[in-house]
Amino acid sequence: MADIRYRVEIDSAHDHHFQLTLTIAAPAAEQHISLPAWIPGSYLLREFARHLSGLSASQGSRQLELEQLDKATWRVACSGRSALVLRYRVYAFDPSVRAAFLDAQRGFFNGSSLCLRVHGREDQPHVLELGRLPEGWQVATAMPQQADGSYRAADYDELLDHPFELGHFWQGRFLAGGAEHELVVSGAMPSFDGERLLADTQRICEAQIQFWHGAAAKRRSPVPFQRYVFFLNTVDEGYGGLEHRASTALLSPRRDLPRQGQSESSDGYVRLLGLISHEYFHTWNVKRLKPANYVRLDYAQENYTELLWFFEGFTSYYDELILVRAGLIDEARYLKLLSSTLSGVLATPGRKVQSLAQASFDAWIKYYRQDENSPNSSISYYGKGALLALALDLSLRLRHADGEAATSLDELMRGLWLRHAVGEGASGGISEADILGLLAEIGGPALAQQLVEWVHGNEDLPLPPLFERMGVQLRADKASLAQRLGLRLNDSAGSLLIKQVLAGSPAATAGLCAGDEVLACNGWRLRRLDEAVLTLAPGEFQLRLLVARDQRIVELQADLPASSAPGGAAVGASSTPVQLCLADKAPARALSLRRAWLAG
Structure with a gap:
């Protein structure tokens, strides 16, 4: 029998509670237990202990007193070495992928939501068994199953890394x-x-x-x-x-x-x-290659890194590129997807405020806590990180056209894998210095220094000339009125509610604020914002807007802006989307480079 054993039962599906029994063989005299505050891969303290209730402890027939030390940690004084048994309930009604869910049709859980950590015993094997399930329910998990039907993890980290799906499902x-x-x-x-x-x-x-x-x-x-x-x-x-x-x-x-x-x-x-x-x-990229300080995680608090631009951003670059290489979408559709990413980044004034390294470090307080000012003060390490990967990949590929040895971002990724995640004693932990060191080897010191500036600076990436040399054209796309004004709206049910106003935009200059509801323009009631241009006579460019703000009616004036140029030079004043497309006439060398890039 394993020293650490969990039994997960359905206490009440209709009110969404799991019942947990944790048995600890030979506990410490003062045994500490805790529930994680976050789940790896989602960088926000989610305080899973808020869903735990009814915690009790016993050894044999004797009930023991539990002392709570902080929001998610308890201490129990044990007598002798007989098994310590802890029982508790967990409320599970979070339909996301990050926590636990239970109703009459389905169950799902991550170990970080249900399984208390036994301090000092994290490196020992952990066993999880399921209690009786409703008739016909299936079980799916990647955790290895034992002959007795229970599931065994080599340690606590592995226990948390295997979610369970319960219920009726297609397989x-x-x-x-x-x-x-x-x-x-x-x-x-x-x-x-x-x-x-x-x-x-x-x-x-x-x-x-x-x-x-x-x-x-x-x-x-x-x-x-x-x-x-x-x-x-x-x-x-x-x-x-x-x-x-x-x-x-x-x-x-x-x-x-x-x-x-x-x-x-x-x-x-x-x-x-x-x-x-x-x-x-x-x-591969984050579960095995990972930030060096993520080799051993602290589940009680934030685990900071400046490398999410690499682990999330580079992954975001390859996720859609792989679809082209797998033959699931064509080149034109891929460029359409890439256009959306590029347009989103260029329409974010915060890219001029926050670097990718800062965005990575601040994920715990910014990316997962978006508000009305987020696009003005921060940038997504997913979106801009993907564009950074693109810029680096194209720069490496174009070296051959400049008379140097051809290479690619693919080679950098595989090289990092072979150096840091493969072989005896490999931990998978890498630092920015490891990335830069290998990049200097395959792409030269100048490109490695350029990467440092891209990661720690806040200038726009030099994508237009890179696209041109790959036989890809960058054009301005048609912008909605909201994009031209620098607004992001909730326009459900015919209500034009402003979510965000981009810094430096015509909307900001006019005095529009998040939370305003746009009611009318130039004396006409609006149901859709684009209808505002229909209220203008030929040669007119001024929008006289009627908005509701905290139950008050406010009149504001905004000038109808022209669309900004491709490349986003005017972003911060407006946010015209861009469109990438295959060049009609491109040199043979550009076509060859483009095929190699998209085909892999």
Whole structure:
């Protein structure tokens, strides 16, 4: 019998409670226990202990007193070495991928929401067993199962890295890289085409295994796991993913699933494939290659790093690029997706305020706590990090055109993998110096220094000339009135409620504020903001806006702006989207470079 053993039971599905029993063989005289405050991969203190209740402790027939030391830590004085038994309930009604959920149709949990940490015993094996489940419910997890039906993790870290899906779900399997992959889909409607999603997921996995392992991908088992599980929960509204060492939890609108009898790929379905690609790429880049100080995590507090631009941003670059290389989208569609990322970054004034290194470090207080001022004060390490990866990749590829040895970002990623995650004693931990050192070797010291400036500075990346040399054109796209004014709106139910006003924009100059509701323009009631231009006579450019602000009616005047130029030079004054497309006439060398980039 394992020294640390959890029993997870359904206490009451209708009021969303799990019942936990934790048995600790030979406890310490003063045994400390705690529940994590965050879950790796989601950089925010979520205080999971707020959902724990009814904690009690006993040894044999004797009840023991628990002393709470802080928000998530307890101490219990034990007598002798007989087993300590802790019992408690956990409220589980978070439908996201980060916590725990339970109702009459489905159960899901991450160990960080349910499993107390036994201080001093973290490196010992941990066993988890499930109590009786409702009739017909299935169980899915990547945690190894033992002959007695329980599940065994080598240590506490591994215990937290294997979520569980409970209930009725669709399942499919395939082999890739010599390992079994399982796709588990919950909440899908009867029209769901599971076989298509399974086949497309397999193509993503095969392309990524080829990316990371090259020639070794043809061997029996090059991948760093024996079995991998995709957990996909489909809902009416919701989106997200969270990576684990041998699985990922995904959340997507069920309308984005492929439907039987339909062969086209909707934008929603492509987005879902991109999410699957993103989280699977994390199997290598963040779960095994990781910030050096993440080799051993502290679950009680923030774990800071300046490297999320690499681990999340570079992953965001490859997630959609892999779709092209796997043949799931064509080049034109990929450039459309890339255009969206570029437009989003250029429409964010905060890119001139916060560097990527700062954005990474501040993820705990900024990225996961967005407010009305966020686009003016911060930048996404996902979006701009992806563009940084793009700029670095194209710069490396263009070296050959400049008479130097050809290389690519692919080579940098594989090189980091081989140096830091493979071989005896490899921890996977890397620093910025490790990235720069290898980049200097394959791309030269000047490019390594350029990367430092891109990461720690806040200037725009030099993408337009890079695109041009790759046979890709950058054009201004048609902007909505909200984009031209520098507004972000909630326009549901016919109400034009302002969410955010971009710094330096015409809307900011006019005095519009987050929380204002736009009612009318030039004497005309508005249901859609773009209708405001219809209230202008030829030659007029002034919008006389009537807005509701804290129950008061306010009149403001805004000048109708012209669209800004491609490249975003005027962003901060307006936010014109951009469009990338294949150049009509490009030199043969540019076409060759572009094919090599997109084909891998």
